[in-house]
Amino acid sequence: MLSELIFLIKGDFLMRFTKMHGLGNDFVVVVDREGVPGNIAQLAVAVCNRHTGIGADGLVYILPSEVADCQMRIFNGDGSESEQCGNAIRCVAKYFYERISSGKAELTIETKRAIQPVWLTVREGKVTQVRVDMGQPILEASQVPVISTQTIAQEEQLVVQDREFVYSAVSMGNPHAVIEVEDLAEFSLHQYGPLIESHPNFPNRTNVEFISIQDANSVKMRVWERGVGETYACGSGACATVVASARKGRLDRKATVHLKGGDLLIEWRVEDDHVYMTGPAAYSFDGDWELLKPVHLA
Numbered sequence: 001m002l003s004e005l006i007f008l009i010k011g012d013f014l015m016r017f018t019k020m021h022g023l024g025n026d027f028v029v030v031v032d033r034e035g036v037p038g039n040i041a042q043l044a045v046a047v048c049n050r051h052t053g054i055g056a057d058g059l060v061y062i063l064p065s066e067v068a069d070c071q072m073r074i075f076n077g078d079g080s081e082s083e084q085c086g087n088a089i090r091c092v093a094k095y096f097y098e099r100i101s102s103g104k105a106e107l108t109i110e111t112k113r114a115i116q117p118v119w120l121t122v123r124e125g126k127v128t129q130v131r132v133d134m135g136q137p138i139l140e141a142s143q144v145p146v147i148s149t150q151t152i153a154q155e156e157q158l159v160v161q162d163r164e165f166v167y168s169a170v171s172m173g174n175p176h177a178v179i180e181v182e183d184l185a186e187f188s189l190h191q192y193g194p195l196i197e198s199h200p201n202f203p204n205r206t207n208v209e210f211i212s213i214q215d216a217n218s219v220k221m222r223v224w225e226r227g228v229g230e231t232y233a234c235g236s237g238a239c240a241t242v243v244a245s246a247r248k249g250r251l252d253r254k255a256t257v258h259l260k261g262g263d264l265l266i267e268w269r270v271e272d273d274h275v276y277m278t279g280p281a282a283y284s285f286d287g288d289w290e291l292l293k294p295v296h297l298a
């Protein structure tokens with residue numbers, strides 16, 4: 001911990017940020033024309049720490065883009081970078097429209113995954129809902145990536161400690177393992193989540209969605225996120241849940257995903273095979289994060 005913070009003390013460091021969230025999945029959002037700093041992994045760990053930092057699930061940078069309205073990069077609380085983040089992209093869209101350029105209610109945002117189109121619902125100058133094209137789901141096991149004897153890892157068995165799970169692996173740019181469980185409210189997410197996240201079947205680790213299907217258009221979901229832990233919501237995980245469940249005939253291609261922090265509407269369209277996610281984004285507060293003083297290290 002001490003070594004993680006030293007670089008902040010030595011550097012003359014002041015970071016202007018906005019705290020935002022999508023259904024309680026919270027981010028420190030930073031706008032920077034210069035790109036991400038070299039010590040980004042250390043910075044993400046320090047900033048996201050809920051005791052000694054600002055506290056968040058992830059650190060999000062909004063950067064200029066040569067091919068889209070702006071670029072987003074997302075770093076998990078453990079410092080790792082993800083290819084995709086559904087909740088963060090809605091926050092970035094809201095921030096861009098309300099604080100950078102309010103010209104268009106249709107934007108494109110460059111992520112590690114793709115150039116992602118987004119559509120904004122605007123009321124009295126405020127973005128109330130954001131619809132995001134989350135792209136085509138990636139199902140081929142080697143591309144997720146997941147180690148499997150099947151071309152598509154669907155209904156794979158996994159034994160973890162005393163329990164056997166059946167999962168489907170889907171990538172939305174980032175990897176997900178979707179698992180139906182019987183008693184979702186009582187399920188020991190903190191026991192099994194980290195073990196599945198780091199199971200050798202998943203070479204890049206995985207996000208894990210534990211779900212309970214209510215009816216053909218409604219599913220409850222709890223999530224253990226790669227590089228973070230339990231979060232209130234995961235947009236890409238909600239997309240992976242609908243894709244995995246629709247493929248098995250357990251859900252329609254359009255369904256509401258009920259998360260700890262609220263609901264997302266997900267539609268996996270037949271016409272283009274893309275998944276569309278609709279949900280809100282919100283501000284929490286703005287701030288300046290100064291270099292940490294030694295008193296924080298006591």
Ligand SMILES: N[C@@H](CCC[C@H](N)C(=O)O)C(=O)O
Binds near residue numbers: 025236
């Ligand atoms: N919460 C996000 C996903 C964030 C990244 C994830 N932890 C990963 O490592 O892939 C979402 O809303 O999609």
